Amino acid sequence: MNCQESNKNSLQAEIFETSAKGNKLTMITDFKKVDGLVTIKLIPENTYQTITGFGGAFTESSAYLLKKLSKNNRDTILKAYFGKDGARYSLTRTHMNSCDFSLTNYSYTPIEGDKNLEHFSIKEDMDDLIPMIKDALAISEDGFKIFASPWTAAPWMKDNNHWVGGKLLPEYYDTWALFFSKYLDAYKSEGIDIWGFTVENEPHGNGNNWESMHFSPKEMTDFVQFHLGPKLETDGFGDKIILGYDQNRAGLKEWVDEMYRDEASSKYFDGTAIHWYESTYDYFPEALQYAHQKAPDKYLIETEGCIDAEVPVWKDDAWYWKKEATDWGWDWASEEEKYLHPKYAPVNRYARDIIGCLNNWVDGWVDWNMVLDKQGGPNWFKNWCIAPVIVDPESDEVYFTPLYYTMAHFSKYIRPEAKIIGLENSDEKLMATAAQNPDGTHVVILFNEFETPKSVNIVLNDKNLEITIDAQAIQTIVIPQPVKE
Template structure:
């Protein structure tokens, strides 16, 4: 059903009072809590409340149906890249650092409750230098991994991740390599090249050695991908082409069996690349030896359309879906699409197409999109840290994520809601801890829009400002 035209003259006239923090008690029966952010930041997670009314038999724009359940959610978050961790450790004071990490990973007060992060195994473009975790001084093969060391991470990534875990002990941490060590590749370099088959076993041991080393530092890794963006060989930062037949052999004959013996609860995700080549993960999942070791497909946003996630999941319904990287930045369509593009595509679109977890790219970058060693010079972080003062600015990506992460809890069900097609996008969830319902909606239009939402025998209406995102939370006890 098409949404009705805006009928309320002023969204600011809605009553504003006593909206509880996400960790607080549930609303009174019959009340809906609303948080709204506008693209111009006139509203920024601004709270209000409204009442529900008995359904009068008229149609609603969005019907929420908790009887139809889809995937259970793991969480939302971003990557603690080397660059992000370095800024947090070296460009912020202790009090600033603690406040930022509590805001990002905590749920008390204004905490946005990130529950999912990604680390890089060795350097990415968002590192201050290029390195792997096994770089022998002479560059000779190191089959016994005698030179393996996570020393490059001990100053920044490890302490920041441990601090995040101290704030949220349930935080789930995944990790991805940008390249195997140079001595394992046909290029002899971290930049470009392919993994030589004779080193498949060594690379499998390298990845599990990383998991062991991080466990020793108090950081449990719950999932790995075997290669970041395996269909791309960057020109100026670590990368490695690793096509579907190669990944299938590596997972099926090497990493998978070793994982089963050493760390049977560690998950392996395939692909970790864009929506435009679903045939790549489909080929790996069609290989019986590899597929039995793969628990999920990981996606990036830089090519194709989010809808590609669903057919892969439909073909292999026993495999989970994750969005594991997308960066905001200064390019089209992100520049003009802004907040509502990020929300409707990366939060609403990915979860409507089965994603259990959603990760943006850098947790933090400075005012110049630094530091980085090659790669993207127009990317931004979830937050921007002033390199001189440590002051924090929150980006569109922060608000897009927070509209879900602050309100949708671990293990929440995505539930059915009407999929509209006229500029209002939405996704609905039911939290298992208190039974509350959460609806995230985005108005991409240039004018306010009134939406009516139905849940069982109750309805409510709200006028969304132009170019805005709103989160609604209510308790079915009011019905």
């Protein structure tokens, strides 16, 4: 516990900090006051969304790399993500068929014209992806949810007969719905229970670069309402979660309007999936608010985000706090959209986006690859990105970047079924969010991206706690459930 002078009006808490100065989820007990005082007043009676979880994605690239490491380093990484002393990831994603972070293009349905999927097989996942998931499940004491996303159907089901782009041919809509059911059975036979699906990763496509399959809002909604939803019901999988859309937030309005167009379509959509690539600086609060108001009882989950279009910087923590990183839009966005893609520190992108999402009804936030190599792959398209954990399999070295600790500030301390609660913040430059966990603990997460520290007064139920957050730092404050007098 934080050893402050105890009196009946003081809050006790544990405070953990990650900072540009070198703290890595470090417990802080001594605070130096600075000029000015920010007041964060918690309002626990104002409750918002229920948290589904935080986590990352199981990809073939990550699983392949883990196999190349020593058992000790493999275990170290998986325990860091899933162990009781680690980040305790609770919500995860994986891909169905290949994706850009696969070693090559592959499908579970390689036989052309196999409409009944008699040759369906997940053998491509047996060497690396499934063992990684199984090992994570064995390590996790609390367990975690897994949802799966397809990037594309096999080329023979599509109008362009290609891995990239094109649309699902109407005569294969029922076959594609069967694909999801077959996948559930196949993974269940391996002891892996899939919680749900996103219908299609990035239905607008990805610039015709890697695996993709296009849907309009109406086409996806029709597929779910008339094919996928009924098929899962018929096959005994009616309890599986279906998340629609699964792309950038700027397009949310037209998608949720169509997905929830009436009761008949809404019954099959359990929620909406979103990515951050429209801008890793602007978190689009208006779009998030609109999506929630359109379907207030449905999930709203960030299903993918990463530092893209960058080769990882190896063992240089300072870089992750500097505003030097660019994203795809730095080079490729239209001139009128360049402002959405500034140079911005990787840690800032994660912390800012997650807090912004939590303060606008998002109930889950899932990172992309858990592990990549020093090049930002392996990746068959050479679409290099950064993961929270970078490895060098040749020298059997592991680098936990500051992004790992940033994710852990949320995933470790805000647990599934927590409620986001209200707060009043006297300083708009200090980002803050708060939650109440099922065990009664209150959690406050602060992000100070600026060059000067700030003194902060946390107020809860007429009790208070004065602390200081360092310059360029993230803090998690854990306030235990009060002892009943």
